[in-house]
Amino acid sequence: MRKIVSLLLVFVITICLSSCADTGMESNVKNDSQSASADTKEVIDTAQAETTVPMMETTVPMTETAVTSVTDLLSTITLKNYPVVDGSTATIPLAIGLIQKIAGCTAAQAEESIAFNTTDASYTAMADGKSQLLLVYEPAQPTIDALDVFHTLDMRPIGLDALVFIVNEDNPVDSLTSDQIRGIYSGEITNWSEVGGEDKEIIAFQRPELSGSQTLMLNLMMKGTPMITPETELISAGMADIIEDISAYTNSADAIGYSVYYYAKNMYTQPGLKFVAVDDVLPSNDTINSKVYGFTNPFYGVIPLDPSPEAKAILDWLLTKDGQQLLVDCGYVPIMNID
16 A cells, blocks of 8 residues: 555545635646655644744734735746745645646646655755745754754744544544543553553554654644654654554554644545544544644745745735635635634
8 A cells, every 4th residue: 555655645635626626726636655655744733832933823914015016926927937835745735726826727737846845854955945935834843953944934824734643443432631642652551441442552653753743743742741662663654654554553443643634634534544532622624723622733834034026925925815715725724714
């Protein structure tokens, strides 16, 4: 199955992007196997106070003059002068929808233009001058330290995602407390019977350090509590891998793992799995938007401090009502209330 992850990702993203039809966009995605299996993976977003950098409570509406200026510049953008975009796996559908919307290109042309790295790799690429706009989750601490991203880049929250926990649907446990999850991943809780399940060992999959999901896990859930060092086979290299690992594990009802909500719900689903409620709240678009689900985090639009006019105009537009509606049409949770 892992050998055809990229093909499955193309098919699933194509289905996800059909929701963008109202904005005049077709939905077909081409993601290379390196993007899928590495860690373009990542979605999402601290209940604002939990994010590494303080998050703005609201986005200041653009003035009418600014909106007009942005609209005028956007009208001049074509595939030829479209900025180089990079980012996280979970934002690929947004990138595809965005380029179709702005450049007026076909789905096939949009696919050909998208070649994402992974979350942390995309920050490095921008620091090296290889990209002009990121649609991306928060980087891991080593990347923050190495690149000083919050001071050397213009990072703006554009949407919300969430850290979610996944188990086999045959597992009788439907809800866990945050303390129980920290206990599982710190090694203090090792048997499902300790959290209301059957008398079976808990098989807890993790992600690599430089992955968006792992960054969210450390920042939103563990909060300084050390994670147990897992066996090598319990480290899932890619976002698709951890979902497959939970599903395919020999005693799959014993396994648990985590991912980003958008990716697990819309981009790479597997039959026989379910989300676990955390502190009695199940993740959904509504509970993430309202932040009733406690493990939300923003994802970002990022440009250099000296951006190209086109990249800045696109990021500015994403924070208008029309731009936020594009996120909604593509299945994401917007950072602004656009009702």
